Amino acid sequence: MLAKVYVTLKPGLLDAQGKTVKGALDALGFHTVDEVRVGKYIELELHGLSASAAKSAVERMCQQLLTNPIIETYRVDFGATAKPASKKSARARRPAPRRKKAVARRR
Amino acid sequence: MKWGVVVFPGSNCDADCVYVIRDVLGDPVETLWHQDTDLRGVDAVVLPGGFSYGDYLRTGAIARFSPIMQSIASFAKNGGLVLGICNGFQILLESGLLPGAMLRNTGLRFICRTVTLRVDRTDTPFTNRYTRGQIVRMPIAHNEGRFAADPATIKRINQDAVFRYCNEQGEVTEEANPNGSSACIAGITNQAGNVMGLMPHPERASELSLGSNDGRLIFESMRHALAGAR
Numbered sequence: 608m609l610a611k612v613y614v615t616l617k618p619g620l621l622d623a624q625g626k627t628v629k630g631a632l633d634a635l636g637f638h639t640v641d642e643v644r645v646g647k648y649i650e651l652e653l654h655g656l657s658a659s660a661a662k663s664a665v666e667r668m669c670q671q672l673l674t675n676p677i678i679e680t681y682r683v684d685f686g687a688t689a690k691p692a693s694k695k696s697a698r699a700r701r702p703a704p705r706r707k708k709a710v711a712r713r714r
Numbered sequence: 715m716k717w718g719v720v721v722f723p724g725s726n727c728d729a730d731c732v733y734v735i736r737d738v739l740g741d742p743v744e745t746l747w748h749q750d751t752d753l754r755g756v757d758a759v760v761l762p763g764g765f766s767y768g769d770y771l772r773t774g775a776i777a778r779f780s781p782i783m784q785s786i787a788s789f790a791k792n793g794g795l796v797l798g799i800c801n802g803f804q805i806l807l808e809s810g811l812l813p814g815a816m817l818r819n820t821g822l823r824f825i826c827r828t829v830t831l832r833v834d835r836t837d838t839p840f841t842n843r844y845t846r847g848q849i850v851r852m853p854i855a856h857n858e859g860r861f862a863a864d865p866a867t868i869k870r871i872n873q874d875a876v877f878r879y880c881n882e883q884g885e886v887t888e889e890a891n892p893n894g895s896s897a898c899i900a901g902i903t904n905q906a907g908n909v910m911g912l913m914p915h916p917e918r919a920s921e922l923s924l925g926s927n928d929g930r931l932i933f934e935s936m937r938h939a940l941a942g943a944r
Contacts, residue, residue: 623820624822678815
């Protein structure tokens, strides 16, 4: 089982990073962004736990270590473990070599 | 009195603290390794600055779980003097030995420069050699020094803060606040008064040849407090 933990600063606390990113988005012409909050994303691979046990375990992990409840809030999503792609399938997905084209471009 | 300076992986001000205690104050000092649990009979503990455990997750978040911190928590609960400097302050906050938390500086920059501070309390074992309202100079060197806490805690700490960022005239103003810290707080104690954390580095301001010796009075205050207690 995969637990995805999203950590952000509590509302009301100035997120200096988010504010700076918003300013940069404004500079790029994205004027429809009202607010940016920059946070942390943590993935936990879990084993041997029922759904409800996993939920309460991750809750305790967040309270005791993963977040600081004084300044941060969090949200947890549970999903199936993402299976790493095998070498063979990774090779199959790779686009065919385009050496000829590259050589032609150099000329 | 015997001092203990804790060394975490990533501490980088431990040697400066040892130097000030041993060579400037002339007191015996032990270094305490983070994996140890024995405080070796020290009378006061210093948590030095640095980047303990690489500041992974949050500043001080991992150091808090080291074996030595469990001993220091009991030492503090029994009234032992604990001084946390910079990262040491952050560790004390994460440990819950001091209230509040640290956020990234509002300017998003690592600030390394000398600042002026106002001593707002002299009734602590860390500041009894200062005069109330004294303006002192010490360097800061941090990226996460914006003190934050829930409004009720801030209200309480606001009355009890020990050091505040101020201008040359001793006025606590937002212009003099280098990192956006709540109520310009630079240093606080716990309610019992035996644990203090501050972001400025007193060990870097303990000899006039380094530009200021205002920080030395913190160490001398601790020594004075312990001598009086005996």
